[in-house]
Amino acid sequence: MEKMSRVTTALGGSVLTGRTMHCHLDAPANAISVCRDAAQVVVAGRSIFKIYAIEEEQFVEKLNLRVGRKPSLNLSCADVVWHQMDENLLATAATNGVVVTWNLGRPSRNKQDQLFTEHKRTVNKVCFHPTEAHVLLSGSQDGFMKCFDLRRKDSVSTFSGQSESVRDVQFSVRDYFTFASTFENGNVQLWDIRRPDRCERMFTAHNGPVFCCDWHPEDRGWLATGGRDKMVKVWDMTTHRAKEMHCVQTIASVARVKWRPECRHHLATCSMMVDHNIYVWDVRRPFVPAAMFEEHRDVTTGIAWRHPHDPSFLLSGSKDSSLCQHLFRDASQPVERANPEGLCYGLFGDLAFAAKESLVAAESGRKPYTGDRRHPIFFKRKLDPAEPFAGLASSALSVFETEPGGGGMRWFVDTAERYALAGRPLAELCDHNAKVARELGRNQVAQTWTMLRIIYCSPGLVPTANLNHSVGKGGSCGLPLMNSFNLKDMAPGLGSEARLDRSKGDARSDTVLLDSSATLITNEDNEETEGSDVPADYLLGDVEGEEDELYLLDPEHAHPEEPECVLPQEAFPLRHEIVDTPPGPEHLQDKADSPHVSGSEADVASLAPVDSSFSLLSVSHALYDSRLPPDFFSVLVRDMLHFYAEQGDVQMAVSVLIILGERVRKDIDEQTQEHWYTSYIDLLQRFRLWNVSNEVVKLSTSRAVSCLNQASTTLHVNCSHCKRPMSSRGWVCDRCHRCASMCAVCHHVVKGLFVWCQGCSHGGHLQHIMKWLEGSSHCPAGCGHLCEYS
Numbered sequence: 001m002e003k004m005s006r007v008t009t010a011l012g013g014s015v016l017t018g019r020t021m022h023c024h025l026d027a028p029a030n031a032i033s034v035c036r037d038a039a040q041v042v043v044a045g046r047s048i049f050k051i052y053a054i055e056e057e058q059f060v061e062k063l064n065l066r067v068g069r070k071p072s073l074n075l076s077c078a079d080v081v082w083h084q085m086d087e088n089l090l091a092t093a094a095t096n097g098v099v100v101t102w103n104l105g106r107p108s109r110n111k112q113d114q115l116f117t118e119h120k121r122t123v124n125k126v127c128f129h130p131t132e133a134h135v136l137l138s139g140s141q142d143g144f145m146k147c148f149d150l151r152r153k154d155s156v157s158t159f160s161g162q163s164e165s166v167r168d169v170q171f172s173v174r175d176y177f178t179f180a181s182t183f184e185n186g187n188v189q190l191w192d193i194r195r196p197d198r199c200e201r202m203f204t205a206h207n208g209p210v211f212c213c214d215w216h217p218e219d220r221g222w223l224a225t226g227g228r229d230k231m232v233k234v235w236d237m238t239t240h241r242a243k244e245m246h247c248v249q250t251i252a253s254v255a256r257v258k259w260r261p262e263c264r265h266h267l268a269t270c271s272m273m274v275d276h277n278i279y280v281w282d283v284r285r286p287f288v289p290a291a292m293f294e295e296h297r298d299v300t301t302g303i304a305w306r307h308p309h310d311p312s313f314l315l316s317g318s319k320d321s322s323l324c325q326h327l328f329r330d331a332s333q334p335v336e337r338a339n340p341e342g343l344c345y346g347l348f349g350d351l352a353f354a355a356k357e358s359l360v361a362a363e364s365g366r367k368p369y370t371g372d373r374r375h376p377i378f379f380k381r382k383l384d385p386a387e388p389f390a391g392l393a394s395s396a397l398s399v400f401e402t403e404p405g406g407g408g409m410r411w412f413v414d415t416a417e418r419y420a421l422a423g424r425p426l427a428e429l430c431d432h433n434a435k436v437a438r439e440l441g442r443n444q445v446a447q448t449w450t451m452l453r454i455i456y457c458s459p460g461l462v463p464t465a466n467l468n469h470s471v472g473k474g475g476s477c478g479l480p481l482m483n484s485f486n487l488k489d490m491a492p493g494l495g496s497e498a499r500l501d502r503s504k505g506d507a508r509s510d511t512v513l514l515d516s517s518a519t520l521i522t523n524e525d526n527e528e529t530e531g532s533d534v535p536a537d538y539l540l541g542d543v544e545g546e547e548d549e550l551y552l553l554d555p556e557h558a559h560p561e562e563p564e565c566v567l568p569q570e571a572f573p574l575r576h577e578i579v580d581t582p583p584g585p586e587h588l589q590d591k592a593d594s595p596h597v598s599g600s601e602a603d604v605a606s607l608a609p610v611d612s613s614f615s616l617l618s619v620s621h622a623l624y625d626s627r628l629p630p631d632f633f634s635v636l637v638r639d640m641l642h643f644y645a646e647q648g649d650v651q652m653a654v655s656v657l658i659i660l661g662e663r664v665r666k667d668i669d670e671q672t673q674e675h676w677y678t679s680y681i682d683l684l685q686r687f688r689l690w691n692v693s694n695e696v697v698k699l700s701t702s703r704a705v706s707c708l709n710q711a712s713t714t715l716h717v718n719c720s721h722c723k724r725p726m727s728s729r730g731w732v733c734d735r736c737h738r739c740a741s742m743c744a745v746c747h748h749v750v751k752g753l754f755v756w757c758q759g760c761s762h763g764g765h766l767q768h769i770m771k772w773l774e775g776s777s778h779c780p781a782g783c784g785h786l787c788e789y790s
Contacts, residue, residue, distance in 0.1 A: 016310055022295060022324040023052070023059040029317030032302040033082040033090075038310070043317055044077035044092055045301075051104075052323065054306070054315075059323055065102060067110050074098050074115065083128045084308075091136055093123035099138050101150060116148055118155055125168045127179070135193075137179060139166030145181055147193055157196040161189055168212045174220040182210035188225060190237065203242045205233060211272065212257045216264075217308065224267055226254025232269055234283055246283035251275055256303050262311045266290065270300035270316070278303060278316055280331070288338055291331035295324050351400040409687070411440050415651060416684060416692045421658045421699055427457040429659050445652055448640065452656065455633045456663060631667075638667045645676055654680040658699045670702060677705040718761060744781040745772050760785035 016038060027047035034041050040062065042051050051063040066075050073096040083089040088105040097119040102111045121141035129135035134150040145159040145166055164184040172178040178200070181189050186206045189199040206227030216222035221238035222245070232254055234246040252271035260266035260280060268280045278300055280291040298320035306313035306325070314326040342354040418436045420429050434449035637656075641664070644652040653676050657665065665673070677700050684693035697709045717726045719733040719740045732739055741750040743764030756763025762781040763769060770789060772780045779785040 016307060016313065017056050018054065018313060018325060018327070019057070020295075020325065020327040020330045021058060022322050025050075025317075025321045025323055028298075028301070028319040028321050029323065030077060030301050031079045032304055032315060032317040032323070033080050034304050034306055034315060035082050036084050036087050038307040038313075041304075041315055041323070042080055042082055042090060043323055044080035045317075046076045046095070049075055049077055049080075049092070054325065059325075063104070063111075065111055074100055074112075078122060079125050081126050081128055083133065084130065085128075085133050089128075089133070091126045091128065093126045093138060095122045097121050097123055097140065097142075099123055099126060099136070099146075099148065101136070114150065114153070116146070116155065118146055118158075119144065121165070124166060127169050127171055129171050130173055131176065137169050137171065137193075139169040139181055141165040143183075145169055145191070147196075157193060159191055159196050159199075161187075161199070163187060167210060170213050170215055173215050173217055180213050180215070180223055182213050182225060184209040186210060186227065188213065188223070188235075188242075201237070201242065205235065205242075206231060211253065211255055214257050214259055214267070216259050217261065218264060224257050224259065226257040226269060228253040228272075230254065232257055232267070232281065232283075246286060248281050248283060248286040250279070255299075255301070258303055258305060260311050261305050261308050266311070268303055268305070268314060270303050273299055276300060276318070276320075278314070278326070280314075280328070288335050290333065290335065291328060292334055293324075293326045293331050295326065296320055296322065353398045353400070355396060355398075411442065412651060412683070413687055413689065414440055415442075416687075416689050419655055421655060421695065425457075426659065427453055430457070433655065433659075445649075448652070448656075452637070452660070455637070456660065634664060634667050637664050641668065645672075650676050650680045650683070654696065658696070661701075665701065674702045674704050677702055681705070681708070723761070743768055744779065745769065755789070757785065757787040759787065762787075 025043060025045075025048055027045050029043045029048060030045040032041055032043050038054070040051055040053050041059075043049070049065040050061055051065070052059040053062045068075075074094050076095045077092045078095050079093040081091050083091075088103055090102040090104065092100045092102070094100060097117065099116040099119070101113040103113040104111055106113070116138075119138065119140040119142055123138050123140045125139045127137045129137070136148040136150060137145065138148070139145045143161055143163060143165055145161065146155040147157040147159070148154075149156045159181075161181060161183055166181055166183060168182045170180050172180070177192050177194055179191055179193065181191065182205070183189070186204050186208055187202055188205045188210060190201040191199050205225045206229045208228040210225050210227045213223060213225045216224070221236055223235045223237055224232060225235065226232045230250045230252060232248040232250065233244055236243040236245050248269075250269060250271065252273060252275040254269050255272035256268075256270045258268045260268060265283050266280055267283065268278060270278050276294075276296045276298055278293040278296075279289040282290045293314070293316070296316065296318040298318050300316050300318045302317040304315050305311070306315055312328050314328065316324050316326065318324070340354070340356045342352075344352050346352065415436060420432045422429075424432070430449045430453035434446045434453070437443075437446035437449060637660070641653045641656060644650075644656075657668070657673065657676065677696065681693050681696055684690075684696065694709055697705060700706050717740065718724060719726055719736060719738070721738050721740070722733060722736040724733065724735050726733060726740060739749055741754050742748070743750050744762045745764050745768035750763075750765055753766050754763060755766045755769050757779065760779050760781070760783050762779050762783060762785070764780070769780070773787065773789050777786050777788070779787050
C-alpha cells in the first residue's frame with residue numbers, strides 16, 4: 001500500500017509537491033537523471049530510454065527516445081545525464097563505447113544529436129560541466145577519459161589514467177577546471193582539464209574497485225567515494241594530501257553515492273548487489289543509517305535527489321523495472337529500532353552495561369568510572385544536541401569494576417598450559433587433568449575427569465582418595481562377611497581359581513554384578529602393575545536375596561562388635577583349604593593405599609580392606625557388566641558437555657571432546673563442535689596462548705577448524721648474502737647463485753632444522769648456533785651483530 005504523506009516545498013518561484021509513489025517500467029533501468037526544473041526525469045537502460053513527467057500523484061510518460069525500425073546498440077545505455085543549464089540537452093553512455101547527445105528541441109521524432117565513437121570499450125559514465133554548456137566528460141572501460149566540445153565533432157582532450165577501467169568521473173562544483181575520476185584498482189585521481197598529460201593528484205581510496213564518487217555541493221574539496229569494500233569514505237581534498245574525514249561501513253558494495261541537499265553531513269547510497277534498499281547516512285554516525293527506503297524488490301541502479309535545494313524528495317530506478325519517488329518523511333529510521341542496551345565483560349572481569357539514559361536513575365552515591373586502574377580502550381564522544389537523531393540512540397554507560405585480585409582468569413591460562421590432550425592412554429590423560437583441576441581449586445571439573453576415567457577406561461584401579469566408598473545394603477544390619485585369606489599364603493596358580501562351587505566340579509560362570517551404590521573399579525591396562533609383588537586386596541560379600549554380589553566396605557559403617565561370620569556349610573567340600581592368616585595392622589596400613597595388582601591378578605578387581613580383623617579373598621569374576629552397550633553413558637556425557645558449554649567453560653567442553661574422540665563426537669552435531677572449537681581458540685589467542693591454540697587446531701577433527709593454521713602461513717625469506725627475496729624454486733638465490741642455508745659456524749649446507757637471526761639474517765645448524773652463543777654474543781659470520789637465542 002502506498003503511503004499518502006504529501007509535502008509541498010517552495011523553492012524560489014517554483015513549488016514542489018508530491019508523495020511517495022512508483023510506476024512500472026517496460027524494462028530494468030540502469031540510470032536516471034532529473035532535469036533542471038525538477039519536473040521531469042529520464043530513465044535509461046539496455047532496453048528503455050524514456051522521459052517521465054513528475055506530477056503530484058503519479059509519473060506520466062512524456063517521450064520515448066528509442067525510435068527506429070531496428071534496435072541499435074547506441075540506444076543501449078549504461079548511463080544518462082541531463083544538463084543542468086540547458087533543459088533540452090541530454091547525454092548517454094552506450095555499452096558499445098559510443099557517447100550520444102540528444103537535443104529535445106529538435107522538431108523531428110528522432111532527437112539524436114551527435115555521436116562520439118572514440119572509446120574502444122563500454123562507456124561507464126558521462127558528466128556535463130556544471131557551468132559550461134558545451135563541455136562533456138566521459139570515462140570508459142578502456143581506461144581513458146575524454147573531454148568533448150559539443151560544438152566540434154571530436155574530443156578536445158584525452159586523459160589516460162595509466163590504470164584499469166574508469167568507473168566514474170565528476171566535475172567539481174567549486175573548482176572550474178577540476179574533475180575527479182575513480183578506477184577499478186582502488187585509486188582516485190584529480191585532473192585539471194587544461195593539463196591532459198598527467199593528473200594533479202592520485203591516492204588509493206579503497207581496497208578494490210571504486211565504483212562512484214560525488215563532490216559536496218557546499219563544502220569545497222569534500223569528495224565522497226564508494227567501493228566494493230562496502231565502505232563510503234569522505235575525503236578532504238583541500239589539504240596537501242588527501243585526508244579521510246569520515247568512513248561509513250555498509251553491508252554491500254556501494255554502486256551510487258549522492259550528497260543530500262541542504263544537509264551537510266547526509267548522503268544517500270545504494271548497493272550493486274545483495275542489498276535492495278537505499279540508505280541515507282549521517283557521516284558523523286557511520287554505523288546506523290539515518291533513514292532507509294525499502295520499496296524496491298531488486299538491486300537499485302540509480303538514485304538522484306529531485307532538486308538541488310530540496311532534501312525531501314529522492315528518485316530511484318531499479319532492476320525490478322520500477323521508478324520510485326521517495327518522501328523522506330516516510331522513510332523508516334533504523335535508529336528507532338536500535339537496541340540501546342548492551343552488556344559485556346572485559347578481559348579483566350569488569351562488567352560494562354549501557355542503557356537508555358532515561359532508564360538509568362541518577363544515584364548520588366554512585367562513583368563515576370574514571371578508568372584510573374587501567375587505560376580506557378574507548379571514549380564516549382559528547383553528542384551535539386543539534387545533531388539529527390542524536391537523542392534516539394544515546395545510552396548511558398556504567399562500568400562495574402571487580403575487586404583487585406578477584407575474578408581473575410589465571411586459572412584459565414594455567415589450565416590451558418597444563419592440560420594434556422594427547423600422547424598418553426585415556427586413563428592417564430583423565431588422571432592428569434583431574435590432578436591439574438584439583439590443584440587449581442576446580443573440584444567439580446576434577447570430579448568430572450575422574451568419572452570420565454571410570455566410565456570410558458577399562459575397569460581398573462582409581463586412587464581411593466578419589467572414590468566415594470559405600471556399602472551395599474541388603475538390610476538394616478551390616479554385611480555378613482565370609483572367612484577370608486591372604487593371597488600370599490596361597491599356592492601359585494590358585495588365585496585365579498578361588499571360586500565357590502554350587503555343584504561338584506562345576507565352576508561358577510555367572511557374571512557378578514555391582515550394586516548401584518558401589519563404585520566400579522578394575523585395572524586391566526595399567527602397565528605399571530605388571531610384575532608387581534604387591535598383593536591385591538579383595539572382599540567377597542554374601543547377602544541374602546542378592547546372590548554373590550561384591551561390595552565395598554565403608555570404614556565408617558563397619559561393625560567391629562559383631563562376630564566374624566563363617567562360611568556356611570556347603571553340600572560339597574571346597575577344592576582347597578582356606579587358611580585364615582590375617583595380616584598385622586602395619587601390613588594392612590602399608591597396602592591399603594596401594595593401587596597395584598600383581599601380574600597374575602591383573603584381570604581381577606581390587607578392594608582396600610577396611611579393618612585389620614578382615615583378611616583377603618580372591619575373586620576372578622569381572623566387576624563390570626559385560627551386557628552394557630558401549631554407548632550406555634553417551635547421553636549423560638553429551639549433556640555434561642552442553643552443561644559446561646552453556647556455563648561458558650568451553651575449555652572443558654573442547655578438552656573432553658578432543659580426549660574422548662569418536663566415543664562422544666558422533667552424538668554432537670558438527671556445527672556445535674565447530675562453535676565450541678572456535679570459541680576456545682579465540683579465548684586462547686586473546687591470552688596469547690599461541691602454542692596451545694595451535695595444538696587444539698591440530699587435534700580437532702572439524703574441517704573448518706583444522707584449516708585455520710593452514711592459511712596465511714607464508715614465510716618470506718631473503719638471501720643472507722645479497723639481501724634479496726628468495727624465489728619459491730629452492731634455497732639457491734637467483735641473483736647471487738649462492739645457497740642461503742649455509743651454516744655460519746661449520747660452513748656446510750643445512751639440510752635439517754635451520755635457525756637464523758632476524759637482525760642480521762645469518763644462521764645455521766641449531767646445535768652449532770647454540771654452542772657458539774654460549775661463549776660469544778657476536779654473530780659467527782663476523783658481521784658484528786649481537787645475536788640472541790632464547
